[in-house]
Amino acid sequence: MTLTAGGHTLGFLMLKRTPLYEFHVSCGAKMVDFAGWEMPILYRGIVEEHQQTRTSGSLFDVSHMGRIHVTGPQAVGLLDRMLTRNVSQQRVGQSRYSLVCNAAGGVLDDVIVSKHPKHWLVVCNASNRDKIVKHMMQILTGFDAEISDQTESTAMVAVQGPAVVELISETLEMDVKSIKRYGFDNGTYMMSRFTLFRSGYTGEDGVEIIVSSGTAQNMVKSLSAEMNRPDSPIKPAGLGARDTLRLEAGMPLYGHELTEGLDPISAGLSWAVDLGKDFIGAEPLRVIAGHGPAKKLVGLELEGPRIARQGSAVNSGPARIGEVTSGTFSPTLQKSIAMAYVDAGHAAEGTALEIDLRGSIVPARIVGLPFYKRAK
Amino acid sequence: MPVPQDRKYLESHEWHQLAGDIVTIGITQIAADELTDITYVKLPAVGAKVAANSSFGEIESVKTTSDLYTGVGGTVTAVNTELTNNPGLVNSDPFGKGWMIKVKAADPNPLAKLLSAEDYLKKAGH
Numbered sequence: 001m002t003l004t005a006g007g008h009t010l011g012f013l014m015l016k017r018t019p020l021y022e023f024h025v026s027c028g029a030k031m032v033d034f035a036g037w038e039m040p041i042l043y044r045g046i047v048e049e050h051q052q053t054r055t056s057g058s059l060f061d062v063s064h065m066g067r068i069h070v071t072g073p074q075a076v077g078l079l080d081r082m083l084t085r086n087v088s089q090q091r092v093g094q095s096r097y098s099l100v101c102n103a104a105g106g107v108l109d110d111v112i113v114s115k116h117p118k119h120w121l122v123v124c125n126a127s128n129r130d131k132i133v134k135h136m137m138q139i140l141t142g143f144d145a146e147i148s149d150q151t152e153s154t155a156m157v158a159v160q161g162p163a164v165v166e167l168i169s170e171t172l173e174m175d176v177k178s179i180k181r182y183g184f185d186n187g188t189y190m191m192s193r194f195t196l197f198r199s200g201y202t203g204e205d206g207v208e209i210i211v212s213s214g215t216a217q218n219m220v221k222s223l224s225a226e227m228n229r230p231d232s233p234i235k236p237a238g239l240g241a242r243d244t245l246r247l248e249a250g251m252p253l254y255g256h257e258l259t260e261g262l263d264p265i266s267a268g269l270s271w272a273v274d275l276g277k278d279f280i281g282a283e284p285l286r287v288i289a290g291h292g293p294a295k296k297l298v299g300l301e302l303e304g305p306r307i308a309r310q311g312s313a314v315n316s317g318p319a320r321i322g323e324v325t326s327g328t329f330s331p332t333l334q335k336s337i338a339m340a341y342v343d344a345g346h347a348a349e350g351t352a353l354e355i356d357l358r359g360s361i362v363p364a365r366i367v368g369l370p371f372y373k374r375a376k
Numbered sequence: 377m378p379v380p381q382d383r384k385y386l387e388s389h390e391w392h393q394l395a396g397d398i399v400t401i402g403i404t405q406i407a408a409d410e411l412t413d414i415t416y417v418k419l420p421a422v423g424a425k426v427a428a429n430s431s432f433g434e435i436e437s438v439k440t441t442s443d444l445y446t447g448v449g450g451t452v453t454a455v456n457t458e459l460t461n462n463p464g465l466v467n468s469d470p471f472g473k474g475w476m477i478k479v480k481a482a483d484p485n486p487l488a489k490l491l492s493a494e495d496y497l498k499k500a501g502h
Contacts, residue, residue: 030409045467046438047413240412244438305416305463307436328438329415358434358441 018063019155019213023220027227027236035126037064039239046240050331053202053245054374057161058237059223065156066129067210068136070120072145079120081280082139083113084264084273090115095182095197097272099264100124100132101281105288106260107267108135110252112199114184121210123156125254139280155216159223160206160245162374163233168207171223172196176207189219201242203249203372244328247337250299250370256310256325257297257339266293266341268369295322296347299369302336302355302362305329313356314340314364321346324355330371337371338364377406377497380471384487385496386429386447391471394487399448402475403435403466406500411437414463417444419455419477426452426479433476435466446479448486454478 015038024031029040040061042049052058070079079087085098095114099107109128114121124132129151136147159168169176174187174196184197192215200206211219221227227235243253252258257267263281264273265288275286302308308327313320322342330337338355346353351366379385383393389407393400408414416436426432428449435442455477459465466474491499 042412045413240438305436306418307415307438307441309441 016064016152018061019216020061020063020157020220023217024061024236029236029238032239034239035064035129037126039064040236042238042240043236046238046244047331049235049237049241050244052235053161053204053237053241054332055162057159057164057167057206057234058202058241059220059227059234060158060160060237060239060242061155062158062208063151063155063216064126065151066122066124066126066132066149067151067154067156068122068124068129068133069148069150070122070136070145071118071148072143074143075120075145078136078139078143078145078147079113079122080277081143082136083111084279084281084285085113086274086277087113087115087120092117093183093185095184095199097182099258099269099272100135101264101279101285102260103280103284105263105265105281105284107254107258107262107264108132108260110254110258110269112197114197116195128254153213154210155213156208156210157216157220157223158200158202158206158208158242159234160200160202160204161234162204164204164206167233168196168223190215194219201249201251202245203251203370204245204374243326244331247326247328247339248330248332248370248372250339250372252297252339253326262341263288263293265289266295267297292344294344295341296344297325297369298322298340298342298347299367299371300324300338300340300353300355300364301367301371302327302338302364304362305336306357306360306362307336308338308340308355308357308362308364312338314342315354315356315361316346316351317354321353332372339369342366377409379404379406379493379497381493383471384447384490384492386445386490387496387499388445389500390445390447392447392487392490394481397481397484397486398453399450399479399481399486400475401432401446401448401477401479403444403470404496404500405470408467408470408474411435411439411442411467413438414466417459417463417466417476419459420452422452422455424452426450426477428483444476446477447490448479448481448483450479450481450483450486452477453480 314322327338
């Protein structure tokens with residue numbers, strides 16, 4: 001068999017490490033190169049970590065994600081020009097999911113933008129950080145604003161799962177329940193300020209915390225007091241489980257469902273695009289929204305255990321009508337699931353299609369997204 | 377990572393164990409760990425002919441899909457049907473219960489050209 005990973009012996013010398021590197025190693029993590037960072041792909045097993053998140057709680061190191069601060073009198077103007085979402089009405093303590101598009105309406109990145117009392121925070125994908133900073137520098141020339149990349153002076157962890165909100169409230173002495181979904185608040189831990197966001201990328205309730213690099217290790221240890229115990233309510237989980245969790249939750253991943261060649265309307269993200277305002281890419285997106293997109297992102301359930309991969313062809317009889325962007329065997333549903341772009345004429349729920357898996361034709365059916373929705 | 381000395385290997389991570397003229401084939405722990413949770417193993421039918429250094433099946437995990445290779449040619453005499461319902465056996469016991477196929481070798485000395493455990497580990501970078 002051919003292993004796609006491996007061969008990173010030399011590459012490791014140049015990889016960046018997060019403030020939680022020692023913690024990962026002490027928990028027995030298997031580390032991989034992810035967008036130039038040495039990150040844990042798994043600790044015990046992807047499926048086990050996935051189920052731990054769905055049933056109790058998991059802690060993910062997401063320190064590799066970009067954290068860019070925007071300040072100055074025209075910060076709002078800069079962000080409104082760059083983002084598909086209208087930020088001028090956003091209140092302090094609120095976060096919003098948004099897209100950053102190029103002039104053609106293609107997606108440069110998907111980000112979370114948060115309004116703090118004295119600055120704005122843009123959290124972007126690790127793989128797009130350099131590109132987004134450059135993009136912001138270009139837009140900046142027209143505005144009285146400043147940007148500053150704070151990624152490497154802080155750590156960021158996501159704690160996700162049904163048991164998390166109660167446990168975190170105790171550990172950090174903070175009433176997390178009072179923070180609304182996509183809201184955030186500041187707290188103090190060991191004399192160090194942190195910001196806690198009620199958000200995540202798993203389909204579960206939970207939080208994401210930004211804290212100074214120096215405090216991060218201690219906070220993680222106390223959050224997970226005895227994280228290696230078999231019955232510990234919160235255990236570490238790696239990027240492997242993060243991917244299968246977000247896929248079950250129907251959330252797009254940059255490089256798969258979103259690329260510079262794809263637009264947010266076709267991706268089903270119209271709710272995050274305010275076509276009534278002027279932003280980079282607005283004009284072509286208005287045209288696409290007006291005509292209706294030629295292809296649409298859909299969910300697929302495959303017959304049998306085989307997994308569709310990015311690039312697998314989606315066929316309707318002899319005609320190729322789409323392409324898979326992500327696939328996995330869903331640990332929660334115990335079914336093979338995938339997301340794919342298909343021609344708009346074949347995008348209705350219930351449509352029977354076939355997926356070409358390296359020459360084998362596997363029947364599939366379009367289902368609604370998300371595949372998994374937590375009980376409230 | 378330990379690798380049994382009583383069998384021989386391909387650089388592509390398959391092990392081959394000879395008993396009489398029957399060669400049992402599976403993948404190594406290194407390969408199983410790299411694949412992570414295995415979800416599906418596609419194996420040939422009993423009676424199928426396989427050629428040396430060709431693909432005899434596919435293995436899928438949460439992470440990726442890969443071809444499986446045999447270092448020996450011959451006729452498939454048995455396949456591990458346990459893997460249909462429990463592909464995770466390849467993760468938990470790759471050198472034992474996670475075996476994949478048995479081949480009646482055409483060559484009287486079928487393992488001669490394959491790697492020793494030591495040479496495999498060198499090639500695999502461990």
